[in-house]
Amino acid sequence: MKLDKESIIELLNQKGVEVLDLYPNQISVNIKKDNLLNHLVFLRSIGFDHLSFINAVDFIDEGEFELVYHVWSYTHKIHVLNKVRISRNNPVIPTIVNLWEQAQFYEQEIHEFFGIIFEGNKDLSPLFLENWVDIPPLRKDFDTKEFSVRLFGAEIRR
């Protein structure tokens, strides 16, 4: 049965999560780390069956990482951005591999580029970067210019 956006927002509000109506067909939900699995299981049970992807954003000034779980429903035609904030100092979050198998590779990628640890994910080996030694490169405090000067001894000519 197809639900419209308003009834989905109402359903989520009843569950006690904060919902933001962003655009037509797109809503954003802020969830707590402990509630993540329950929330995604609930979304899946009401027909949100497609995990588009997972990505992370480094909010360095606030000392937090934001993980965004993109979930789309083929029945309701609604895209939900599920946002979880975790501390930058202790970036640990439960894995969702048991819910969606392809999350394995998104989690591996995020672990590689942000250093976030997915609790319960058995394989967080590097997927893209070989012999990486520095801090994870998509973090905001990773300076590409300084890195290449240091690693390759490049001098900057003006």
Next chain:
Amino acid sequence: MMDSPSYMLSKIAEKDNLTVYELFFGPNHPGMHGNFGYVLEMIGTEIVKVRPNAGHLHRGFEKLMEQKLWVQNIALVPRICVADPDPNEVAYCTAIEKILRVDIPDRAKFLRTITLEMSRLSSFLMGMGALAAAVGLYTAMNIMTADRDLILDLFEWLTGARVYHMFSIPGGVRNDLADGFVERLYKVLDHLEKRLIEYDKLLFENPIIHKRLKGLGYVSKEDAVKYGLTGPNLRASGNPYDVRVDDPYAAYPYLDVRVITQEGGDALTRAIQIRLEFEETINLIRRALKTMPEGEIRLNLGNLSALKVPKGEAYAKVESSKGEFGYYVVSDGGMKPYRVAVRGPSLPAGLLLAQKHLPKMKIDDVAAWMASLAICPPDIDK
């Protein structure tokens, strides 16, 4: 007896059967598209285990985009998918327009739609050609490559570039159609439609392809959704979902997009799916050209080099020839994006499905399997 050649050979075969060896399928392999590879553990010609070997093509786009102006990134985004570059531009621009909360002129929407569909045609031609080459039918590949050039010529006329068009910009498109463009596009479409008969004879009705692809890489209707497959791969498994219809963007709300679905879910069905969608795309361009309105081609957003996007975030997705291409853009209100994250359509098939399908498969089928799923490594690596 003991030293006869046949006895020696059988001994070697027995020994070989027990030996597991590692084979690098790519990045330097004729059956591999792009700089990507699988490390296959093999017994004889049969695959036992597979490990994706990505990263040869990682160019750090997501980091680079944080260091460039909003409009400078238009030159970067098409490079994420070489075969089908336009969906990247449109998704990136749509995400910016969503945060800006502006609606672009109707003619710009139609121009975007037409370039998207032309890009889809050229990508399908490349995809069908790759599939043909993977099963050894090089003639089909050669005439498809030649036909793709006709579309690239049109792109060159319209945008000045053959492969990376940089045609969409925040607020609309760069330029309008030149005089005589529509007529020539119609001519190319007619030519491609006629060519379909030849494609059918050379490729889709060829017993070789039926023999090689039937039953290969089967994905059930439920699994296709569960594994996150999108686009033609999803529809070839019997799911009638298409971003152009479900979450319309550009001019698709004004157009009658016919979603083609097939039951089957194996490589042969996916190959025929691309062929059917190719035919439908030709008709869709004709319908778009007929209904295209006159008018402005872009909004005046001031000097685009000084464009500032208000604080906010948006996810925009586009149905590319391989599936859902999505851009998640975060702005902190400055001159540059705070974060751009890209969802490429090839990751679920190229990484997850590879581990499900490739074991027990013969080495000869890997290239055909990859081509049938339209796995395009540049969007895994980014």
